[in-house]
Amino acid sequence: MILIDPPVWPGWDRVWSHLVSDESYEELHAFARxxxxxxxxxxxxxxxxxxxxxxxxxxxxxxxxxxRVLVRRLIDAGLRHRKGT
Structure with missing residues (x-):
């Protein structure tokens, strides 16, 4: 499933959301394309x-x-990739 969190993350004079898949990176990249x-x-x-x-x-x-749900679903799916790891 493709998930998106609310646009609350500031950066580069904008506010951003995160878009993830709780199934696979392939699903995520296909949706993004x-x-x-x-x-x-x-x-x-x-x-x-x-x-x-x-x-x-x-x-x-x-x-x-x-x-928090988005991050939990990434972790549960084994798809969470933290900085420095």
Whole structure:
């Protein structure tokens, strides 16, 4: 399943969401390609999505969840990749 958290993460004069899969990186990359997210948006285990694209991601099928749920689902799926690991 593709999940997205609320756009609350500041950076580069914008606010961002994280887009993940709790199934596989293949599923995540395929979804990202289908909605036009550039490969450079991938960061270890997620894609960074600017707030202005949040609604489009949900309309395309991403399931909105709180950040803590998103992280828990990544960990449970064995897909969490922390900095420095």
């Amino acid at each position: 289908s909605v036009g997210i550039p490969a450079r948006g991938f960061d270890r285990d997620h894609y960074d999505v600017p707030s202005e694209e949040y609604e489009a991601m949900v309309a395309a099928g991403a399931v909105p969840v709180p950040s």
